Amino acid sequence: MTRKLVQALPPLAAFTVLLLLWEAGVRYGFLKPYQFPPVSRIARGFVELSTTGFPTGVSIWSHALTTILRVLQGYGAALALAIPLGLVIGALPVVDKLTAPLIVFCRSVATLSLLPLVIVWFGAGELTKVFLIGYGCFWVMLSNVIAGVRYVDPTLVRAARTFGLKGLELYRSVVLPAALPRIFAGARMALGVGFMVIVGAEMIGTIQGLGALIMEARTFYRSEITIIGMLVIGLIGFAISAGLMALERAMLPWAGDLDRVRR
Amino acid sequence: MSQSPVMERRSPDTGVGGRGPAEAAFIRIDGARKVFTQRSGGAVPVLDNVDLAIAENEFVSFIGRSGCGKTTLLNMIAGLEDVSAGRIAIAGKVVTGPGQGQGVVFQQHALFPWLTAVDNVAFGFRKSGLAKAERCRRALELLSLVGLDAAAGRYPREMSGGMQQRVSIARALALDPQILLMDEPFGALDELTRIELQQELLRIWEARRKTIVFVTHSISEALTLSDRIVLLASNPGRIKRIFPVDLPRPRLRTDPGFNALYQAIWNELST
Numbered sequence: 144m145t146r147k148l149v150q151a152l153p154p155l156a157a158f159t160v161l162l163l164l165w166e167a168g169v170r171y172g173f174l175k176p177y178q179f180p181p182v183s184r185i186a187r188g189f190v191e192l193s194t195t196g197f198p199t200g201v202s203i204w205s206h207a208l209t210t211i212l213r214v215l216q217g218y219g220a221a222l223a224l225a226i227p228l229g230l231v232i233g234a235l236p237v238v239d240k241l242t243a244p245l246i247v248f249c250r251s252v253a254t255l256s257l258l259p260l261v262i263v264w265f266g267a268g269e270l271t272k273v274f275l276i277g278y279g280c281f282w283v284m285l286s287n288v289i290a291g292v293r294y295v296d297p298t299l300v301r302a303a304r305t306f307g308l309k310g311l312e313l314y315r316s317v318v319l320p321a322a323l324p325r326i327f328a329g330a331r332m333a334l335g336v337g338f339m340v341i342v343g344a345e346m347i348g349t350i351q352g353l354g355a356l357i358m359e360a361r362t363f364y365r366s367e368i369t370i371i372g373m374l375v376i377g378l379i380g381f382a383i384s385a386g387l388m389a390l391e392r393a394m395l396p397w398a399g400d401l402d403r404v405r406r
Numbered sequence: 407m408s409q410s411p412v413m414e415r416r417s418p419d420t421g422v423g424g425r426g427p428a429e430a431a432f433i434r435i436d437g438a439r440k441v442f443t444q445r446s447g448g449a450v451p452v453l454d455n456v457d458l459a460i461a462e463n464e465f466v467s468f469i470g471r472s473g474c475g476k477t478t479l480l481n482m483i484a485g486l487e488d489v490s491a492g493r494i495a496i497a498g499k500v501v502t503g504p505g506q507g508q509g510v511v512f513q514q515h516a517l518f519p520w521l522t523a524v525d526n527v528a529f530g531f532r533k534s535g536l537a538k539a540e541r542c543r544r545a546l547e548l549l550s551l552v553g554l555d556a557a558a559g560r561y562p563r564e565m566s567g568g569m570q571q572r573v574s575i576a577r578a579l580a581l582d583p584q585i586l587l588m589d590e591p592f593g594a595l596d597e598l599t600r601i602e603l604q605q606e607l608l609r610i611w612e613a614r615r616k617t618i619v620f621v622t623h624s625i626s627e628a629l630t631l632s633d634r635i636v637l638l639a640s641n642p643g644r645i646k647r648i649f650p651v652d653l654p655r656p657r658l659r660t661d662p663g664f665n666a667l668y669q670a671i672w673n674e675l676s677t
Contacts, residue, residue, distance in 0.1 A: 298516045301486050306581070307505045307533040316532075320520045397520045397561040 217276025229288025267348030287329025431459030475643025530580025
């Protein structure tokens with residue numbers, strides 16, 4: 144424990160020095176505060192955001208909650224569709240071959256480039272935002288589920304066949320558990336995509352949400368609020384990802400050290 | 407080196423462990439061929455016209471360079487791969503798939519990583535119709551046969567390579583198969599563990615009377631274990647020569663007979 148603390152000391156010190164230099168740079172006029180808001184300003188901004196709110200009346204917590212709910216809705220819908228669909232496609236090599244180009248294509252389309260089209264479809268309301276998040280998450284999740292099922296070690300399948308397993312039973316008791324680590328990894332990747340899309344998805348038609356906060360702050364040259372928005376998005380993403388990893392560790396105790404193997 | 411290598415495989419009956427043609431072959435391979443079709447549509451012959459007869463309780467090793475089709479031949483006996491032409495029969499019954507009395511031990515990493523040692527072994531009873539408690543009891547029994555009772559609750563990643571292969575052997579023995587097919591099972595192990603497991607395998611073979619077909623890269627492993635060593639050649643895979651090993655067990659590497667055979671097999675392999 145103390146050893147860990149000692150190890151963390153040098154990078155912590157370096158970070159503090161950087162922040163102090165930054166602060167001094169602004170104070171002595173080398174850096175413009177609206178371009179590089181110093182720590183003190185960010186701290187003050189945070190107090191303002193959590194009390195008065197920005198715009199007035201909408202606190203940072205309310206922004207965060209709105210964003211979390213949007214991400215979870217889009218993400219949840221994407222997972223609910225992608226997992227069963229991927230399990231079916233992955234089980235049928237012919238269907239996989241047929242759909243692979245389409246999936247790669249759809250996954251490669253930058254989600255936000257769909258924004259104008261989605262507004263035409265669903266207007267500028269909640270559905271548009273949730274749809275965009277869902278779209279981004281869906282294709283990443285789908286391709287990971289398919290890959291997880293397709294690339295199960297053939298030796299495991301052979302071993303099961305020597306005991307007379309085949310068809311659906313083989314799939315359920317060997318292919319599915321073998322694919323789970325990849326499916327979990329896909330779920331974590333998809334979550335990352337969800338948070339990447341959120342800022343763009345919240346750019347129009349709302350003043351609520353961290354993405355909207357960031358855009359609104361730009362209009363008023365409140366760069367420190369943009370930075371706070373960034374930090375909060377990062378923290379939320381980190382927390383949910385850590386939660387997913389804990390879930391994974393609880394559900395797949397056999398899969399080994401997740402922290403070190405795939406982050 | 408140039409002793410007529412074809413003679414033995416043309417008359418498989420005389421090749422049965424020196425026990426003579428009176429004893430019927432337990433595993434009989436007649437003119438087996440295997441052709442893999444490439445993506446481009448071309449056909450690659452992997453095994454060409456293999457004839458071999460293996461007696462009951464015999465220990466036979468397949469040895470040869472990579473790509474000589476020894477693993478393919480083993481998989482065909484296991485019923486995991488189709489025979490393109492010819493036929494393979496076990497106790498007179500043509501092999502059409504797994505579950506005809508073949509137990510298989512694969513190379514490393516064939517244990518189900520999400521199951522503990524005891525559950526991996528119990529997996530072998532999936533289609534046996536036994537009650538769950540009985541499956542578990544028998545699985546523990548098999549684990550103690552391979553000396554692993556203490557590790558029953560461990561996941562494969564928590565076991566050494568040697569322990570994993572012990573579990574693999576226990577699992578392959580689950581349905582008490584007459585035949586044990588082993589595909590380079592000790593290939594990835596360190597020398598000491600490998601020798602330990604070879605002795606263990608011989609002990610199990612003698613105690614349980616199994617017919618064992620063992621694929622290996624190692625001449626000394628084949629010599630330590632087998633009644634007969636089948637040497638395969640590549641392009642296409644075929645039986646080049648069969649060496650009976652008439653040395654008493656336990657076999658010592660320092661034995662002159664052991665060394666003479668080693669040299670003979672080496673010469674044949676390297677030409």
